[in-house]
Amino acid sequence: MxxxxxxxxxxxxxxxxxxxxxxxxxxxxxxxxxxxxxxxxxxxxxxxxxxxxxxxxxxxxxxxxxxxxxxxxxxxxxxxxxxxxxxxxxxxxxxxxxxxxxxxxxxxxxxxxxxxxxxxxxxxxxxxxxxxxxxxxxxxxxxxxxxxxxxxxxxxxxxxxxxxPLLRQMLLEGIDEIELTLSRQDVIARFRETDRTRRPWSYKPGL
Incomplete structure (x- = not known):
């Protein structure tokens, strides 16, 4: 973008x-x-x-x-x-x-x-x-x-x-929603780790 x-x-x-x-x-x-x-x-x-x-x-x-x-x-x-x-x-x-x-x-x-x-x-x-x-x-x-x-x-x-704010950031950086999501992989990974301990039944083993 x-x-x-x-x-x-x-x-x-x-x-x-x-x-x-x-x-x-x-x-x-x-x-x-x-x-x-x-x-x-x-x-x-x-x-x-x-x-x-x-x-x-x-x-x-x-x-x-x-x-x-x-x-x-x-x-x-x-x-x-x-x-x-x-x-x-x-x-x-x-x-x-x-x-x-x-x-x-x-x-x-x-x-x-x-x-x-x-x-x-x-x-x-x-x-x-x-x-x-x-x-x-x-x-x-x-x-x-x-x-x-x-x-x-x-x-x-x-x-x-x-x-x-979010649209402003995307336009300033020239990125779309997919690129914005990929740029936050560390945040997403930390959330998954925390969420897995609270709701282990919602995750497949090994994923």
Whole structure:
């Protein structure tokens, strides 16, 4: 799994409420034999016109936001289905973090497992960051630091956030649940030794 510690770069404000997973990656782009290239469908309903040409009005099609590494959004980002392709498409596009007041629960968890960091900040703070970005013409850098659990806005304002401790550890180290379990084999072995003395009947002889 891909790790995440800190990212700094251009942030694209897409300040809409209830951006669901079908808007992030429409269903027709899920019919494929490989995950490679899945970002072609990212925000396709907004990013592309009905004839397939690029919509110049959509923010990710405009400079400097074509190089965005962070997205800002309003409440309930990633709601809807459990479509894991949504964080996968964002990550393949080059997005490393999404900052919003709240997220769809399944999308939030899927982000950590796909190298993407979901950051929850109050809407007032998200709007302030968006205003500073727009005032800079999009060139003001935003920094997201998972180690410090802090977001720094273009003008230097800093905001703290919290991530679930276990998911934070997994993303910082770039490990999944299996690797995390394997890294705790000593703890598991000690538990088994103690538990065997209390419940010997639950263990096969020699195991």
């Amino acid at each position: 891909e790790s995440f510690v800190r990212v700094s770069g251009i942030a694209a404000p897409i300040m809409r409420i209830n951006i669901d997973t079908d808007q992030i990656i429409p269903a027709k782009y899920l019919v494929r034999t490989s995950e490679a290239g899945i970002s072609q469908g990212l925000f396709a309903g907004w990013r592309l016109r009905t004839d397939g040409s690029v919509n110049p009005d959509f923010i990710l099609n405009r400079e400097p936001y074509t190089r965005a590494r962070i997205i800002l959004a309003d409440r309930n980002f990633g709601c809807g289905s459990s479509r894991e392709a949504a964080p996968k498409a964002l990550r393949e596009w080059g997005i490393r973090a999404v900052i919003a007041p709240s997220f769809g629960g399944i999308f939030f968890n899927n982000c950590f497992r796909n190298g993407l960091l979901p950051v929850e900040l109050p809407i007032e703070q998200v709007r302030l960051i968006a205003e500073q970005i727009e005032a800079s013409g999009g060139n003001g850098a935003v920094t997201v630091d998972l180690e410090l659990q802090r977001v720094e806005a273009p003008d230097g304002d800093a905001f703290s956030f919290r991530s679930p």
